[in-house]
Amino acid sequence: MKLFMASLATETNSFSPIPTGWSGFREHLYTKEASRGEAGLYAAAVTLWRRRAEALGWEVVEGLSTYAQPAGPTVREVYETMRDDILNDLKAAMPVDVVLLSMHGAMIAQGYDDCEGDLLARARAIIGPDAKLGLEVDPHCHLTEAMLENATAIICYKEYPHIDVPERADELFTICADAAAGRTDPVMRDYDCRMMAMYHTPFEPVRSYVDRMSAMEGRDGILSVSLAHGFPWGDNPRCGTRTLVITDADARLAADRAEALGRELWDMRDDLRRFPPMDEGLDRAVASNAAPVVLADFADNAGGGAPSDSTYVLRAIMERGLRDVAIGTFWDPVLVGMCMDAGVGAVMDVRVGGKIGPMSGDPVDLTVTVRGIVRDAIQHLGKAEMNMGDCVWLETSEGIHLVMNTRRTQTFHPEAFENLGLDLSGMKYVVVKSSQHFYDGFAPMAGEVIHLGTPGAITPDFANLPLTKRDGNYWPRVDNPFE
Structure with a gap:
């Protein structure tokens, strides 16, 4: 087996006056050897993936790993240069069996509302339909159609604060490795919860909800369950909360479980944490x-x-x-x-x-x-x-x-x-x-x-977000967006 891996990550606040440019990425992480000992959140996944792959005797090719502190939209030339760097290295590495990417989700660049979906679509065009393409993202992401159409599997961190990045990277490797070996056939389905909120996982009722998500995994054909919290300050048509379920070759089960989890979250909405002025x-x-x-x-x-x-x-x-x-x-x-x-x-x-x-x-x-x-x-x-x-x-x-x-x-x-x-x-x-x-x-x-x-x-005023690219049919902007 041959693995290609890379990381391109930032979270975009569409309303921030601070541009995200070269200095933002090069200040924190900018290397093609992040798995060789670099520290930080966005070196953790590639480090683990190299260790897992080499333990199995796989060949590993590592592309760019880079991260910028969240700010406004990424400068177009900067995004395109980094994206094309990763894609050119992927082309040079072909043929590959598995591609694993660590990104943030909610990355917006000038001219691109969905950088994750854009990179995944271009990667899929290179590797073809049979290679496995996995994505690990922060739960504060926009879970877009392009991401779901092109990835084999997407996994969000479960914890907020994000203390489980290596664990989720490990799960993604296992799902994609099993799929590449023909042991499983991952199928993803998501559900639009029509909510904007903060889901702090140490506190109830979210703590028990996340624990129930985790308990579903590895049983009855369910491979993975994620809650995409969404990033309310990113102006994207898919901004908002979504549940995501991956099953082994059972699309109906994935859709049903995603909807059930979404409706359960909706029923909890009045018990979510409030922020005093x-x-x-x-x-x-x-x-x-x-x-x-x-x-x-x-x-x-x-x-x-x-x-x-x-x-x-x-x-x-x-x-x-x-x-x-x-x-x-x-x-x-x-x-x-x-x-x-x-x-x-x-x-x-x-x-x-x-x-x-x-x-x-x-x-x-x-x-x-x-x-x-x-x-x-x-x-x-x-x-x-x-x-x-x-x-x-x-x-x-x-x-x-x-x-x-x-x-x-x-x-x-x-x-x-x-x-x-x-x-x-x-x-x-x-x-x-x-x-x-x-x-x-x-x-x-x-x-x-x-x-x-x-x-x-x-500011956590979710009812009055200045969004222009998604409709206003979400809670708490409206009392019941399902009517």
Whole structure:
């Protein structure tokens, strides 16, 4: 057997003012040897696939692996150049038995609403109808017709936060390897749940729902079950939540199970988590007897395409006179460079946040002391290393501690603060610029966790999304989109 594998990943916020270009991809991961020891989320799948394939004595050909932090649409030339690089390597590798791709889903480029479907269709045209084509994607994807028509199997991560990337990659390899050997005949069917929501898997009722999905797999001809959460801020005709079932040669079973799971999710809609407005959430934090209270600045999550420099929560904290607050990470390469030049112990007048656009709020002028500096800082999401770039810790005289960094990224782990020497156990409040990926790292040390429905680039107002390419027939925009 011969395997070709590659990875091309980003998530596109159609309403972000930040273009996704060469610097975005080359800053994080850009190599054709990612499986040889590269760290990070989008090296995990190709690393596992190489190990599985070589253990079976397969020949392995590795194409480009690259990832960019979510932002606005990818520049057309950038997408086409990377896509064609992968496809040219695939042509050179022919004939192949299996192609495995790691992508994000919800990647949009100038002129392309569906980059995943585009790449899969072009790959299928090269490899022909008999070779097996597998795709692993983030659940925050647009599950499109082109993806379903051209792939042999698609698997979404099940967990949010995404701590199960290697496990899902392993399952995809097994399904495609069995299909290539003639042991199975995978058939996929999906179901449109007509919903826009966030499905946080550590919490009920979603936790039990995901566990029931997993329990179906490997029984009664069902090979895989996925929930495609959808990415609400990506303007795509297929934006929204879908269930996906893969069976062994039984299309009716796949369709029936996908619909049953979709209807079950619909019945749970009123029990899904709500996000209190910022002021309400801060009131709850102040009234809490737990410490530290971890507060998620939901709408300034770089992982959803936000700038990670909004000041809404910072201003609200200052207006309330709250002390012993840690907040981060703010993306500001210029300010980080100034603070590094000044050195630890320097007292400086600085302007924080509000730089990228209206969704960032207004800048805040502060007098701060530089308390810590770290170059090339690392934090973790599960076992994956996530590079933060250079970081500085700034303290105000009012007892507010800010972490600034040079690589736009969300806050995944307490390491984002602790790398600099900031002891979170001494804080009353910890504000993280993240929607949910922080949870696995921060929940064990938190007295309470509150997700704030903050203003910003990805505010969780699902009823009023400015979508132009899909119809408005979805919940919660309408009460019952099935009528």
